[in-house]
Amino acid sequence: MQQPRLEHVQCLDARGLHRMAYWEWGDADNPRLLVCAHGLSRQGRDFDTLARALVPHYRVVAPDVVGRGRSDWLADPAGYQLPGYVGDMVTLLARLNADTVHWVGTSMGGLIGLGLASLAQSPVRKLVLNDVGPTIQAEALARIGTYLGLPMRWQSIDEAADYMLSISQGFGTHTREQWMALTEPMLKAEGDGFKPHYDPAIAVPFRALTPQLAALGEAALWKAYDAISCPTLLLRGADSDLLTRETALAMTQRGPKARLHEFSNVGHAPMLTSPEQIEVVREFLLSP
Structure with a gap:
C-alpha cells in the first residue's frame, strides 16, 4: 500500500521558530x-484514504498542525489559535512553491482554509469545508472540552482505539481495520504504553474562550467567509452537533454561496474514508 513521505518546514511564532511536519503524496513536481488539514485534536494521517484516491491527480500534502503529530509543540500555548495556524500554512505553501492550491479542511482545518481563502490574492482556488462554518455550536465545544487535553495513557493500541471510538461516535461507521488505521497515528509510545500524539496545552486557548470572545470570533469568521470568492463545497454530517443545518443553509446564501452536501448517519465530522464521501470531494475538486 502506498505510503506518504514525511517532510518538515520551519515556521515563525511569538517565541522563535518551530518545525511543522507534513505528509506528502505523489509527484513533488506536480503543479x-x-x-x-485536520481537526482540532487530530493529525495529517487522517487523510490517508482520501490521498490515495486523489494522488493520481494531485500532489497531496497533509500537515500535522503545530502541536500535533510529528510537529513541534509551542513554547507559548497562546499560539495555538487560527491566526498562527494560517501563518504556518502560508509558510508551507511557500516551501511547496505553490502558486495555487485546492484545500480540504475538516473542522479546525476547514477554519484554517477559510481564513487562508479569505485573504487578498489568496492562492486557494477550490475550498472544501468539512462540517464547519463561522457559527460553532456551544454544545459541541462543551463536548470537545470534556476530553481535550486530559492526561491519558493506554496499555495497548486496542485500548486506545476503544477509548477514541467512545469519543468519536460522530465520525460514522468504520470497520475495525479502518478504525485501527485511524487510531495508530494518534498515539505516541511512552514506556510500555501509549499517550495522545498532541500537546495537552492546545486546550489552553480553547478553555479560555468566553461567550464574549466566541461572539467576536464568530463575527470575524463570517466577515472572512463573505470575502471568499473561490468555488466552495460545504460537507455536513446530517447529525452534526457543531454545524447546524441553519448555519449550513446560510453559507449557501452568502459569501461564496457554498454548494452543500449532507451525509446521513454521520455527525461531526465525516472522515472522508467511505467511497461515497470520497466521490463527492473528488467530483467537486476535479470538475472544470
Whole structure:
C-alpha cells in the first residue's frame, strides 16, 4: 500500500521558530496541489484514504498542525489559535512553491482554509469545508472540552482505539481495520504504553474562550467567509452537533454561496474514508 513521505518546514511564532511536519503524496513536481488539514485534536494521517484516491491527480500534502503529530509543540500555548495556524500554512505553501492550491479542511482545518481563502490574492482556488462554518455550536465545544487535553495513557493500541471510538461516535461507521488505521497515528509510545500524539496545552486557548470572545470570533469568521470568492463545497454530517443545518443553509446564501452536501448517519465530522464521501470531494475538486 502506498505510503506518504514525511517532510518538515520551519515556521515563525511569538517565541522563535518551530518545525511543522507534513505528509506528502505523489509527484513533488506536480503543479496540482491539494492540501488536507485536520481537526482540532487530530493529525495529517487522517487523510490517508482520501490521498490515495486523489494522488493520481494531485500532489497531496497533509500537515500535522503545530502541536500535533510529528510537529513541534509551542513554547507559548497562546499560539495555538487560527491566526498562527494560517501563518504556518502560508509558510508551507511557500516551501511547496505553490502558486495555487485546492484545500480540504475538516473542522479546525476547514477554519484554517477559510481564513487562508479569505485573504487578498489568496492562492486557494477550490475550498472544501468539512462540517464547519463561522457559527460553532456551544454544545459541541462543551463536548470537545470534556476530553481535550486530559492526561491519558493506554496499555495497548486496542485500548486506545476503544477509548477514541467512545469519543468519536460522530465520525460514522468504520470497520475495525479502518478504525485501527485511524487510531495508530494518534498515539505516541511512552514506556510500555501509549499517550495522545498532541500537546495537552492546545486546550489552553480553547478553555479560555468566553461567550464574549466566541461572539467576536464568530463575527470575524463570517466577515472572512463573505470575502471568499473561490468555488466552495460545504460537507455536513446530517447529525452534526457543531454545524447546524441553519448555519449550513446560510453559507449557501452568502459569501461564496457554498454548494452543500449532507451525509446521513454521520455527525461531526465525516472522515472522508467511505467511497461515497470520497466521490463527492473528488467530483467537486476535479470538475472544470
